[in-house]
């Protein structure tokens with residue numbers, strides 16, 4: 273089965289006690305604990321699948337592992353607290369480990385989380401798995417959006433995918449593209465502000481590409497479709513990379529129209545890309561699009 277089919281299959285196996293507010297089809301599992309919610313997420317980076325050692329520094333691997341997990345917490349408006357690492361490696365090389373942990377801790381500590389433990393195993397390739405937990409007073413789900421809500425992203429898209437295109441051709445990408453691929457910045461502060469001020473009806477991060485992730489937001493919210501008008505494309509990226517390249521780690525927000533004027537109070541302007549509609553499917557300037565993106569098993 274594909275990853276997308278697997279995520280639907282999974283629902284039957286995830287816990288659903290009264291305190292479990294969300295398990296499947298969210299950026300984090302959300303568990304109620306008194307007045308707050310506890311958020312739990314896990315994401316891995318695997319050699320040959322997410323990176324190749326010839327262009328990824330050890331420090332960048334640590335940073336990106338922190339960032340991809342922090343981005344899931346950002347997507348729900350959480351405050352990161354702590355992390356556990358599963359380190360799988362063919363051998364334990366001190367030089368690699370020093371730089372990797374430095375990058376990992378820089379990422380985690382920048383957003384208030386500490387590394388608390390983990391596990392170490394021998395593995396045929398580098399396998400870096402992180403479990404991150406966080407808290408949120410009022411988490412924002414993927415599921416609250418309605419037709420008519422306006423869609424925004426937090427920055428231009430496609431930079432990371434464009435960098436990968438250069439790297440796969442053995443060429444050095446322009447610096448801003450390389451930076452987006454090796455050292456993505458998770459939108460933790462933005463996510464928290466959106467949650468605190470209840471600006472969005474739904475929010476998620478874009479890891480598998482705008483179109484695929486938007487289709488997930490629509491499904492979670494029970495909204496049939498979306499009309500895209502203007503997708504911001506990062507300089508040096510193609511429109512295709514912006515729509516379905518993935519690894520953007522930008523936030524995607526659905527905002528009720530009456531709340532849109534409040535977005536002016538944010539530290540950084542968001543990019544308005546379109547709106548949610550009753551007509552089924554995704555369209556860009558009227559042209560139908562399939563929800564293409566990254567699927568590990570497609």
Ligand SMILES: Nc1ncnc2c1ncn2[C@@H]1O[C@H](COP(=O)(O)OP(=O)(O)O)[C@@H](O)[C@H]1O
Nearest residue numbers: 279282295296297298299300301314315344479
């Ligand atoms: N193998 C698995 N077992 C249990 N839950 C999983 C597994 N893989 C993914 N999930 C859960 O499915 C949801 C979607 O996962 P994923 O698509 O990886 O999210 P994201 O893109 O936000 O990292 C998450 O809630 C995640 O915790």
Ligand SMILES: Cc1ncc(C[n+]2csc(CCOP(=O)(O)OP(=O)(O)O)c2C)c(N)n1
Nearest residue numbers: 315320321322323324479480517518519566
């Ligand atoms: C060598 C290499 N090939 C392909 C990619 C592209 N790529 C790998 S994973 C991924 C999507 C995001 O990864 P995933 O593990 O699905 O993260 P999640 O959606 O769970 O956050 C993309 C675009 C890459 N980064 N490096």
Ligand SMILES: [Mg+2]
Nearest residue numbers: 314315316479
């Ligand atoms: Mg994941």
